[in-house]
Amino acid sequence: MDAPPRDGLLDRLRRVGEEGGLVGLGVCxxxxxxxxxxxxxxxIDTGLAxxxxxxxxxPTVATDVSRSFPWARRLVVGSFTYLPAAGxxxxxxxxxxxxxxxATVDHYRGLRAALSEVAAHLAAAGYRAEVLADDNRLVDRxxxxxxxxxxxxxxTMxxxxxxxxxxxxxxxxxxxxLAESEPMARDCGTCVACVTACPTGALNQEGVLDATRCISYWAQTPGSIPLDIRQAWGDRLYGCDDCLDACPPGGRLAETSAASEGRVDLLALLERTDEELMAEYAHFYVPRRDARFLRRNALVALGHRGTAEAVPVLTQYLASGPAILRGHAAWALGRVGGADASGALRRALAEEADPAVVDELEAARREVERP
Ligand code: B12
Ligand code: SF4
Ligand code: SF4
Known part of the structure; x- marks a missing residue:
């Protein structure tokens, strides 16, 4: 469409976005x-990604939207807050x-619905409009x-x-x-609270994230979680909010978000079937939709928050299932400790054939039996 937008279209888009729940809207x-x-x-070259x-x-596609949409002239960008709803x-x-x-629920749904309203308004005015949110074809930030x-x-937020x-x-x-918006004339000043708060040292003061050290990255990446990341994992099942919680500009909003949400019974989770897990957490990014990666995360969290009550379930995981879960269960038993954990690790060592799991079992047994 060649005709320039009619007066007031941007104001109407702002109103439509706001009614849909957007807290910010700009054009670039x-x-x-x-x-x-x-x-x-x-x-990518330095391994930080x-x-x-x-x-x-x-990255060439993600940073040039015209490659995917040759007719594109503007991006109407919307922001949506999930607090206080996420509790x-x-x-x-x-x-x-x-x-x-x-990720307490699928908060992207609210964002997409609001952007769809904006797109529908543009379409009604005779323009082409496509919603892109958390899509590989655009760097949203x-x-x-x-x-x-x-x-x-x-x-980096x-x-x-x-x-x-x-x-x-x-x-x-x-x-x-549409008329382009002015960039926001703000910066973090001397604050470095997020850099200090990150439990794994994944951030530096220049705004660079080393994804290979980020807990949020590992929570959605296949494979064995590196030992130093497991040590810092705490009670997380999915995602990490430490650098967000530490951020002063969002502090007041976080304080108002008091409703108790997002806490999960790990033993109950580990006893559910794959189908039940993938249905309940359909909105999580789980590699290949393979429930074992969510179980792996739960095992690491149990290593931090498990008590003697967790030992029977962890022992079951030692004895059957994929090697990655046997290894992470061994690590968790090593952290929970006690005579039952020690016995379970010794019995598993007598049976285990996978060399990587044997290493995990040995390390866990040493941990449990350390004087
Ligand atoms: C990949 C990805 C991840 C990966 C990151 C991997 C990596 N190697 O970067 C992982 C899994 C770790 C991740 C984690 C999270 N993610 Co994420 N993720 C993305 C995704 C899909 C792509 C991001 C991307 O391509 N970045 C490109 C890099 C180069 O950009 P950057 O890291 O922001 O770096 C720039 C700045 O550092 C910057 N910069 C430029 N000028 C200046 C100036 C100054 C002064 C400074 C300091 C920096 C700076 O330079 C870089 C490039 O220019 C986007 C969705 C999308 N399609 O965009 C969501 C997205 C970034 N994620 C999001 C969220 C919510 C999260 C989490 C908070 C989830 C959680 N609670 O666990 C964490 C936050 C971790 C963190 N501190 O970033 C939101 C962020 C919203 C926001 N307000 O910023 C996004 C935009 C999704 C969405 N549509 O809302 N994520
Ligand atoms: S999400 Fe967690 S691990 Fe990742 S940079 Fe932020 S505080 Fe560090
Ligand atoms: S905590 Fe927030 S305001 Fe402070 S440096 Fe980090 S991103 Fe900036």
């Missing part, structure tokens, strides 16, 4: 995000694990910063006044040549 050009692409390539996934599968998991409690607040919806924090980092981001790609 579709010029390629060259700086982000260069930074992504650097992170971890395994190539999502936007990292093809607060509260303090750690024996036998329980914690879900990061962005780059778009949000350019459209003045947020600034880049040292946690896109932050906004009042909401801090507690925002999900998405865009409507359109051919409507």
């Amino acid at each position: 050009s579709v010029e390629p995000f060259d700086e982000v692409r260069v930074e992504m390539a650097r992170r 971890g395994r190539r996934r999502f936007t990292y599968t093809d 607060n998991p509260g303090p750690p409690a024996a036998g329980t694990g914690r879900i990061a607040r962005f 780059g778009a949000a910063v350019r459209a003045g919806v947020a600034w880049w924090g040292k946690s 896109a932050l906004a006044p009042k909401y801090g980092p507690w925002l999900l981001l998405g865009s409507v790609v359109t051919d409507a040549e």
Whole structure:
């Protein structure tokens, strides 16, 4: 569509977005995000991106929306907060694990619904419009910063006044040549609270995340979780909010989010079937939709929060199932400790044939039997 947008269209889009629940809306050009692409390539080359996934599968596509939508002229970027709705998991409690607040339920649904309203309004005005949220074809934070919806924090999160980092981001790609918004003239100043709060040292003061050290990354990445990351894991089941919880601009909103949400009984979870787990956590990103990776996370959390009550279930996991779960169950038993754990580890050592699991069992037995 070639005709310039009629007066007031942007105001109407803002109203539609706000009614749908967006807390911020801005417009930016579709010029390629060259700086982000260069930074992504650097992170891939230096290993900081971890395994190539999502936007990292093809940074050229993710940073140039015109490759996927040749007709695109603008991005209408929206932000959506999931607090206070996502509540607060509260303090750690024996036998329980914690879900990061962005995932207590599928909060992206609210974001997508609001963006769809904006897209429908553009379509009714005669323009093309497609919703992109958490999609491999766009770097959402780059778009949000350019459209003045947020600034880049040292946690790498896109932050906004009042909401801090507690925002999900998405865009409507359109051919409507709407007026572009001014970027937000803010930065983190001297604050480094997120860098200090990160339990694994995954962040630096230049706003770079080493994904291979990030708990949120490992919670959704296949394979064995490195030992030093397991040590720092705490009671997490999925996601990590430490760098968000530490962030002063979002502090007040987090304080108002008091309802108890996001705490899970780990033993009950480990006793459910794969089908039940994948249905209950359909909105989690679980590699290959393979429930064993969620069980693996629960085993690590039990290693931190399990009591003697957890030993029988952990022992079952030692004796059957995939090697990755036998190994993580051994590690958890090593942390829970006690005579029953020691006996279970010794019996498993007599039977186990997989060398990697044998190593885990040996290390756990040494831990339990340390004088
Ligand atoms: C891949 C990914 C991850 C990976 C990160 C892997 C990696 N190697 O980067 C993992 C699994 C770790 C992850 C974790 C989380 N994620 Co994520 N993730 C994404 C995804 C799919 C792509 C991100 C991407 O491509 N980044 C590209 C890199 C290069 O950008 P960057 O890391 O932001 O780095 C830039 C800044 O550092 C910046 N920069 C530029 N100028 C300046 C200036 C200053 C002063 C500073 C300090 C920095 C700076 O330079 C870099 C490039 O320019 C997006 C969705 C999407 N399609 O965009 C969601 C997304 C980024 N994730 C999101 C969320 C909610 C999370 C978690 C909070 C979930 C949780 N609670 O566990 C954590 C937060 C961890 C953290 N501190 O970032 C939200 C973030 C919303 C927001 N307000 O920023 C997004 C946008 C999803 C969405 N649509 O809402 N995520
Ligand atoms: S999500 Fe957790 S582990 Fe990852 S950078 Fe933030 S605080 Fe560190
Ligand atoms: S904690 Fe401080 S440095 Fe980190 S993102 Fe928030 S304001 Fe910026």
